Amino acid sequence: MTELTSKTIAELRDGFRSGEFMAREIAEAFNAAVSAAKSLNAYTVETPDDALAAADAADKARGSGELGSLAGIPLGIKDLFATRGVDTTAGSRILAGFRPSYESTVTANLRKAGAGMLGKLNMDEFAMGSSNETSAYGPVISPWRRKGSNVALTPGGSSGGSAAAVAADIAPGVTGTDTGGSIRQPAAFTGICGIKPTYGRCSRWGVVAFASSLDQAGPMAKSVRDCAILLEAMAGFDPKDSTSLDLPMPRWEAGLSSDLRGKRVGIPREYRIDGVPAEINALWDRGIEWLRDAGAEPVEISLPHTKYALPTYYIIAPAEASSNLARYDGVRYGIRVDGSDGLNGMYSATRAEGFGAEVKRRIMIGTYVLSAGFYDAYFTKAQKVRALIKQDFRKAFEQCDVILTPTAPSAAFGIGETTDPLAMYLNDVFAVPASLAGLPAMSVPGGLDAQGLPLGLHLIGNELDEQTVLNAGLAIEERAGFTARPEKWW
Amino acid sequence: MVEMADATAPFRIKGETGEWEVVVGLEVHAQITATASKLFSGAATAFGAEPNTQVSLVDAAMPGMLPVPNRECIRQAVRTGMALDAKINKWSRFDRKNYFYADLPQGYQISQLYHPLVGEGEIEVLPDEQDEASAKRIGIERIHVEQDAGKLMHDQHATMSYVDLNRCGVALMEIVSRPDMRSPAEAGAYLRKLRSILRYVGSCDGNMEEGSMRADVNVSVRKPGGAFGTRTETKNVNSVRFVMQVIEHEARRQVELIEGGGEVVQETRLYDPDKGVTRSLRSKEDAHDYRYFPDPDLLPLELDEAFLDECRASLPELPGAKRKRYEALGITPYNAGVLTAEVETARWFDALLEAGAEPRHAANWVVAELFGALNRLGKHIDESPVSPAQAAELLGLVSDGTISGTIAKQVLEIMLDSGEGAGQIVESRGLKQTSDTGAIDAEIDKVLAANADKVGEYKAGKQQLFGFFVGQVMKAMAGKANPQVVNERLRTKLS
Numbered sequence: 002m003t004e005l006t007s008k009t010i011a012e013l014r015d016g017f018r019s020g021e022f023m024a025r026e027i028a029e030a031f032n033a034a035v036s037a038a039k040s041l042n043a044y045t046v047e048t049p050d051d052a053l054a055a056a057d058a059a060d061k062a063r064g065s066g067e068l069g070s071l072a073g074i075p076l077g078i079k080d081l082f083a084t085r086g087v088d089t090t091a092g093s094r095i096l097a098g099f100r101p102s103y104e105s106t107v108t109a110n111l112r113k114a115g116a117g118m119l120g121k122l123n124m125d126e127f128a129m130g131s132s133n134e135t136s137a138y139g140p141v142i143s144p145w146r147r148k149g150s151n152v153a154l155t156p157g158g159s160s161g162g163s164a165a166a167v168a169a170d171i172a173p174g175v176t177g178t179d180t181g182g183s184i185r186q187p188a189a190f191t192g193i194c195g196i197k198p199t200y201g202r203c204s205r206w207g208v209v210a211f212a213s214s215l216d217q218a219g220p221m222a223k224s225v226r227d228c229a230i231l232l233e234a235m236a237g238f239d240p241k242d243s244t245s246l247d248l249p250m251p252r253w254e255a256g257l258s259s260d261l262r263g264k265r266v267g268i269p270r271e272y273r274i275d276g277v278p279a280e281i282n283a284l285w286d287r288g289i290e291w292l293r294d295a296g297a298e299p300v301e302i303s304l305p306h307t308k309y310a311l312p313t314y315y316i317i318a319p320a321e322a323s324s325n326l327a328r329y330d331g332v333r334y335g336i337r338v339d340g341s342d343g344l345n346g347m348y349s350a351t352r353a354e355g356f357g358a359e360v361k362r363r364i365m366i367g368t369y370v371l372s373a374g375f376y377d378a379y380f381t382k383a384q385k386v387r388a389l390i391k392q393d394f395r396k397a398f399e400q401c402d403v404i405l406t407p408t409a410p411s412a413a414f415g416i417g418e419t420t421d422p423l424a425m426y427l428n429d430v431f432a433v434p435a436s437l438a439g440l441p442a443m444s445v446p447g448g449l450d451a452q453g454l455p456l457g458l459h460l461i462g463n464e465l466d467e468q469t470v471l472n473a474g475l476a477i478e479e480r481a482g483f484t485a486r487p488e489k490w491w
Numbered sequence: 492m493v494e495m496a497d498a499t500a501p502f503r504i505k506g507e508t509g510e511w512e513v514v515v516g517l518e519v520h521a522q523i524t525a526t527a528s529k530l531f532s533g534a535a536t537a538f539g540a541e542p543n544t545q546v547s548l549v550d551a552a553m554p555g556m557l558p559v560p561n562r563e564c565i566r567q568a569v570r571t572g573m574a575l576d577a578k579i580n581k582w583s584r585f586d587r588k589n590y591f592y593a594d595l596p597q598g599y600q601i602s603q604l605y606h607p608l609v610g611e612g613e614i615e616v617l618p619d620e621q622d623e624a625s626a627k628r629i630g631i632e633r634i635h636v637e638q639d640a641g642k643l644m645h646d647q648h649a650t651m652s653y654v655d656l657n658r659c660g661v662a663l664m665e666i667v668s669r670p671d672m673r674s675p676a677e678a679g680a681y682l683r684k685l686r687s688i689l690r691y692v693g694s695c696d697g698n699m700e701e702g703s704m705r706a707d708v709n710v711s712v713r714k715p716g717g718a719f720g721t722r723t724e725t726k727n728v729n730s731v732r733f734v735m736q737v738i739e740h741e742a743r744r745q746v747e748l749i750e751g752g753g754e755v756v757q758e759t760r761l762y763d764p765d766k767g768v769t770r771s772l773r774s775k776e777d778a779h780d781y782r783y784f785p786d787p788d789l790l791p792l793e794l795d796e797a798f799l800d801e802c803r804a805s806l807p808e809l810p811g812a813k814r815k816r817y818e819a820l821g822i823t824p825y826n827a828g829v830l831t832a833e834v835e836t837a838r839w840f841d842a843l844l845e846a847g848a849e850p851r852h853a854a855n856w857v858v859a860e861l862f863g864a865l866n867r868l869g870k871h872i873d874e875s876p877v878s879p880a881q882a883a884e885l886l887g888l889v890s891d892g893t894i895s896g897t898i899a900k901q902v903l904e905i906m907l908d909s910g911e912g913a914g915q916i917v918e919s920r921g922l923k924q925t926s927d928t929g930a931i932d933a934e935i936d937k938v939l940a941a942n943a944d945k946v947g948e949y950k951a952g953k954q955q956l957f958g959f960f961v962g963q964v965m966k967a968m969a970g971k972a973n974p975q976v977v978n979e980r981l982r983t984k985l986s
Contacts (some may be wrong), residue, residue, distance in 0.1 A: 083555045096554065103548060105555060176808075205788075213787035242557050243789050321787050324589050327598020328552040332654070348591055371782035372587070380784060423952040 005030040006170040007486075010074055010227040013173055018074035024063075024073030028056035028117060030247045040491045041169055043162040045080055045138050047087050047120040049091070055117025062115075069115030070464050071234050073391055078173035079163050080121040081128055082108050082218075083207040091126040091209040092159075094137040095355025096335045102437050104445050107176060107209025107218045114234040119172055123162030126357045127298075127326065128183055128211040131428040132260040132419065133161030135359040140362050140416050143191060144169035144487035148453040151490070154413045157187030157428070163221050164191040168487055171222045174222035174231050180215045181314050182409075182432025185444035188221055189408035189457025192446045192485060194474065195221035196228045199465050200439030201246035204239030210325040212318035213244075225445060225474040229253040232467065248465070256468045259476040262296030264469065267401030268462060269304040271430060277410045281456060288458040288477060292405060295476035304393045308424045310434040315426060316370050316383035317437070322360075326418025329355060361414045362422065391438045398463040403473045406431045408457035431459055440466045445474040446483040455485065494835055502674030504712065512715040513742040514722070515555045515708065516670035517734070519685060521695040522703035523662040525567045529600060530638050530662035531558030542644070542655035550660040551938050554598035557788050560585075564662040565792065567694035568608050568636045569802045571664060574692045574809055577612025579799060583635075584791045585791045589782040593639035593654050602665075603635035604783045606793065614688070615811065616680040629681050630669030639663050658702075664695070670709065670719070675735035681750055682706065682731045683832070687810050690834045705729045709757070710741040720745070721755040725762050725769050728810050737762050815836055820850035826858050836872050846883030853886055856944065860900065864907055876907050885913035897970050898922050926973040931964070931980050934972070938963045939984065949985060957981070 005027055008016070016022050032049040052075035059072040074381065083089045083101040090096040104112070112118075124136040132155035133141040143165055155167040160177035164187035167175055177184040179197035188195030196219050203218040210216060220231030233253055239245040268289060273282070289299050331337035331351030338354045340346025356364070370379035404449040409428055419425050435442035441464075444457040457479055462470035503510040525536055532549035549556045572579050584606040587599040612631035618624040641659035643652050666685065672678045686697035686704060697704050706729075711722035723745070725737045745755050759770040759778070808816070810831045817827035830840045836857075843853050861882065865875060877885075885902055888894045894902065894917055905916045917923055925931070938960060939946050951957040964977050 009760050022869070089554065091554070099554070101553065101555075205555070206557050209554045210788075231869070241559060243559050244787075320784060324599050324782070324784070327589060327591065328596060330591065330593075330598060332593055333551055335552070335594060344593055345591075368782065371784050373780045373782075376782075376784070 006034045006173070007379055008173065009224045010173045010222055010230055011224065013074055014071070014230070018063070018068065020063075023479050024056035024059035025053065028052040028075050031119055031172065038169055038171045038491050041142050041144060041165050041171070042139050043123055043165040043169065043171060044077070044120040045090065045092075045123045045162070048087060048118050049394075052117040052119050053088075059115055061161055069113065070230060071111060072114050072457050074115070074173060075117040075119045076111060076231075077096065077163060077166045077175040078121050079124045079160055080124055080128070080174050081178050081209045082176060083209070084108055084118065084121065084226050087118075087121060089121070090138070090450075091128070091134040092126040092138060093329075093355065093360070094336065094359070095329045095351070096209075097137075101207070102355045102418045103207060106204035106236045106241065107208065109207075109235060111176070111231075111234050116234070122160070122166055122175060122318055125159035125161065125183075125210065126306055126360050127322070128159040128178055128180055128216075129322070129359050129363055130158045131182070131186055131425050132414070132416070133158040134416060137357055141165045142416070142491075143413055144489075144491065145413060145454055146190060146487070146490065152415045154454070155190070155416050157190035157409070157413060159183040160195070160221060162186050164188055164193060164195070167191070167193045167221055167223060169491065174220055174227055176218060176235065177221045178211075178216060178218050178219075179432075179436065180211050180318060180427035180437045184219050184221055185432050185442060185457070185459060186428055188444040189446070189459075190413040190455065192455030192483065192487075193223055193230050194225050194443065194445050194478070195219060195223055195354055196232060196443040196467065196470065196474075197435070197441065198232060198236060198467050199246070199441045201244050202236040202441075202467070204237070204242040204245050208240040212321040213325060213362070214321060215314075215318060217436075225471055225478050226254060226257060227473050228443070228474075238356070251468060253468055253471055256472075258472050259479050260297055261292060261473060261476055264403065264473070265401040266292045266297045266299045266473070267302035267397050267404040268299055269302050269307065269397070269404060269406060271304050271307045272406045274410065274430065277407070278450070281407045281410065284456050284458065285405070288405050288447055291477050291480035292473060294480060297473070297476075302397045302400055302404065304390075304397060304434065306386060306389045307434050308391050310390055310437055311430055312425060313383045313390065314321050314429075314433045314437060315366070316379050317387060319363040319367030320380055321367070322362045323371065325365055326356075331355070359422070369401030374377055381410060385439050390434055394434070394438045394440060394461075394463075402463070402466075403469045404461040405473070406459045406461070408459040409433065412450045412452065412454035412456055416444040435461045440464060441470050443470050443474050445477050445481070447477065447481050448483065453485075455483075501715075502676065502958065503711055503715070504742050504746050506750050508750055509713045510715060511742070511746045512644050512673060513671050513738060514711045514713060514719060515672035515674075515738055516722075517668045517672070517678060517681065517709070518707040519666040519682070520707070521664045521666060521697070522572075522687055523564050523567045523664060523694055524562045524696045524698075524703050526561060526662065526692050528561060528662040530561055530564050530636065532660050534660065536661050537664075542653070542656055542657060544657065546656040546791070550596065550656055551889075552672050557601055558601060558786075560792065561662065562652070565608065565794075566798075566802055567692075568634060568664050569794065569799065570692050570806055571666075571689060571694045572609030572634050573806055574611060574665070574688050575612035575634070575666075576613060577631055577634065578610035579794070580606065580610055581794045581799070582606065582791055583608040585786045585789045586783045587786045590779045591641070593652065594643050594656075594659065596641070596656065596659060600638050600640065601786055602637035605785070606791075607633045607635035609634035614681060614684050616677065616684045617828065618674065618676040618680040621825065623824060627671075627677060629671045629677070632669050634664050634666050634668045637663050637665060637868060639842050640857070669886075670711075673740045678708070678738055679731050679735045682701055682734060684810070687832055687834065687869075691807055691837075693807075699731070702729065702929040703884055706734050708734055708741070710735045712742050712745045712749070718829055720749075721757050723755065723758055723760050723769075725760045726772065733764055735764060736764075736767060737769060740767060744769070782899065810837070817850070817854070822850055822854040829858050830854060835871065839872050839875065839879055842879035843882055844878045848883045848886045852890060853882075856886060860903060864903060864927070868907065876910060877903070881912055883907060888917060889912055892924060892926070892973060893917060894924050895923055895974055898924065922971060922975050923935065924971050925968070926976045928976060928980060931968070931972055931976055932984075934964050934967045935960075935980055935984055936954075938967060957985070960985070
């Protein structure tokens with residue numbers, strides 16, 4: 002049975018369709034793996050019955066010819082997605098015990114495609130964090146360890162439970178969300194693939210909001226093909242989300258091709274940043290060669306405003322978050338702590354106890370940058386810089402079809418090792434510009450560092466051009482030959 | 492000691508240091524009642540529903556819920572702007588106004604601060620309806636669209652407050668005037684005219700009792716022609732009368748304050764209609780920092796020409812234009828004003844004209860007779876027991892000489908009572924006017940014979956007795972004689 006859990010979604014789908022195994026066998030294998038992996042703390046809720054019910058429905062439907070694209074595939078769901086009747090906490094104490102009466106559009110789409118749910122995946126509180134350490138439900142432990150060490154490592158974040166689940170074979174694929182790298186950095190840290198599509202591809206309806214203008218759902222899985230399969234099922238126009246894109250849905254899986262002849266790969270000179278380990282730059286160089294080998298032509302490009310991306314992000318995202326998180330006030334759902342001073346006392350006590358330090362920090366930053374007297378200096382200025390960053394990319398895509406960079410400036414670090422918030426924010430230095438520009442971007446595993454930890458390569462595509470991102474990812478995947486797996490210790 | 496100046500002169504507050512002028516601006520919140528659903532959610536908006544029965548997941552701000560603009564609400568606000576001759580902004584945007592309160596589940600109100608849907612416009616008001624010369628234009632600064640909040644109920648529990656979210660998310664138009672008003676009367680006229688226009692357009696029912704229209708009243712005082720003083724804002728005033736009271740009270744309070752050596756502070760006040768006073772709610776120092784910023788859940792609102800054309804084409808004839816049309820039909824300016832003030836009256840009157848009534852005569856009759864009758868019955872024109880078609884029939888009987896004006900009054904009373912048609916009443920009760928000279932002559936002869944002394948006086952020069960003879964003849968014929976024929980025959984016989 003363990004070998005079923007190490008298969009890709011494409012393999013599981015094909016094996017199920019050809020009758021090699023039953024959907025129920027797949028679900029049972031994963032349910033067993035999930036319950037045996039509690040020490041990873043990847044799942045906050047396990048829903049084995051949900052996975053089994055979907056599997057049984059798939060088994061019944063097989064032969065009818067009416068199978069959804071994900072029939073027989075159980076998935077892990079990041080706890081930011083509202084799931085009907087199942088605890089949805091966004092990794093926060095303030096939503097402890099909250100069971101929505103509704104299902105997010107993305108998970109509803111996945112269910113419509115036949116997928117079942119293995120459980121809800123742990124994450125940084127309200128998706129604010131790069132290490133999963135801000136979760137109110139304890140950090141996720143990465144299945145990966147440094148060579149000869151048993152120091153507990155972070156899987157990255159905020160989609161840390163999602164990344165760990167795929168890497169540890171306790172979900173064949175998962176949902177993630179990415180506001181400033183939350184899919185891509187954990188994918189890089191755990192040796193898996195993850196794509197954030199163009200802003201507006203996936204509905205935000207029913208996804209607990211962090212920063213509305215940046216939040217975007219996407220899949221994480223073992224392979225580029227699996228990401229294409231999942232993204233096709235997740236994405237699509239949703240009239241319930243005003244920012245959702247009303248455009249025809251490409252058939253990304255069918256469009257997969259690692260033949261990059263005629264494509265130009267942009268290499269941004271400003272991404273050669275001081276302090277980035279040499280092996281990361283060396284991997285980047287290897288990535289350039291792999292894409293050249295696939296037929297693409299590398300071209301140097303300039304993204305001059307990149308250096309302002311991180312500060313810009315840390316104004317806009319907290320500003321939106323400070324407003325988005327105002328609804329957690331103890332009045333209608335989640336926890337309520339009675340204070341000493343009427344309504345305001347209840348608000349203070351509830352939010353003081355319900356939110357963790359990082360969330361409080363960002364609410365305070367966001368409140369500050371929107372305050373009278375500071376708004377223009379911070380928020381308005383940041384919006385202008387954001388426009389310049391978008392313009393950088395627009396110009397760059399006149400010269401190239403896809404951009405290659407490292408995903409993160411380091412491999413996974415140990416839990417508790419990074420305590421300075423600013424150092425933590427640097428994790429997303431390569432990921433954030435694409436978020437600010439709303440562009441599709443993906444991380445694919447490129448190799449291992451000297452300590453045996455995965456490193457990722459990062460592809461940024463033009464607006465709506467997920468296909469080129471996936472194709473370049475596929476070209477790297479085929480050439481990198483990344484087959485390393487974490488040694489099972491859990 | 493402060494005293495009011497007399498009504499015909501500009502409104503002045505007389506203080507110890509001389510006369511003061513009051514400066515008023517109004518922010519009117521008008522609920523878009525034309526739509527049955529809220530601004531950003533599909534929830535219903537009926538008044539008086541059980542608490543929390545008209546609340547969607549969006550209104551309750553459940554995690555992950557998103558607002559989607561209700562196109563019909565936008566359309567109604569655009570039509571309203573057009574009716575106020577205002578500039579429609581083809582590009583506008585929603586902003587979040589952030590503050591914590593239990594009636595505001597999102598923790599922010601979606602409003603429009605930086606780029607409102609509607610820009611500058613104006614309203615012409617007539618503070619003294621009898622005096623065309625009192626006409627004045629009041630500037631509109633902007634109209635923006637925003638969400639209403641819910642309602643707290645403090646009387647349901649000994650120590651806790653309850654929240655009703657039915658109103659939460661209901662679409663409001665905030666109509667902001669320029670500080671162009673200078674008296675309670677002008678503010679009252681502005682509010683009445685604005686309400687009238689909203690009701691013509693149909694965007695808002697103007698019902699202040701049910702809260703679908705309420706005003707924030709900005710008042711300051713200054714020496715006539717001087718620089719603007721510091722203003723106070725009295726929130727949520729819910730009748731025209733109260734708005735006028737607030738202005739008068741605030742103006743007097745401010746004058747007394749300044750003349751007593753004090754200073755007006757910029758603050759938010761509340762009106763207590765029972766005591767007739769305003770009291771401070773919060774000062775500028777305690778004012779919220781609302782941290783407005785563009786709502787990232789919503790795209791900018793972009794309106795195309797086709798949409799604007801449709802909005803324009805859907806507008807009804809508005810009170811100003813209708814009034815001019817009525818006047819051109821020979822209706823007096825006063826009557827035209829009265830008939831166009833309320834959309835229901837105008838609709839009723841238009842139907843009367845449609846049914847063929849002569850405009851001048853019809854206008855006089857509606858204002859003098861019908862309004863009087865409805866008043867006695869305590870009914871609004873909407874509920875008039877007499878339909879426009881029935882009224883046209885009655886007026887037709889007068890103008891073709893079938894009945895006299897006097898008889899018409901009787902017929903109307905019977906119509907109101909029985910619901911019968913005028914023609915039928917006249918027929919069945921024998922009220923038809925007679926022009927039969929034989930019958931009239933016979934009655935005249937009887938009257939003159941019975942009043943020989945008065946005939947003598949008349950012939951001796953007491954001309955005013957003529958009316959007496961007419962009256963006697965009419966009385967003898969139970970009002971059914973054609974007064975014109977009676978006049979003619981009497982003159983002949985007395986000459």
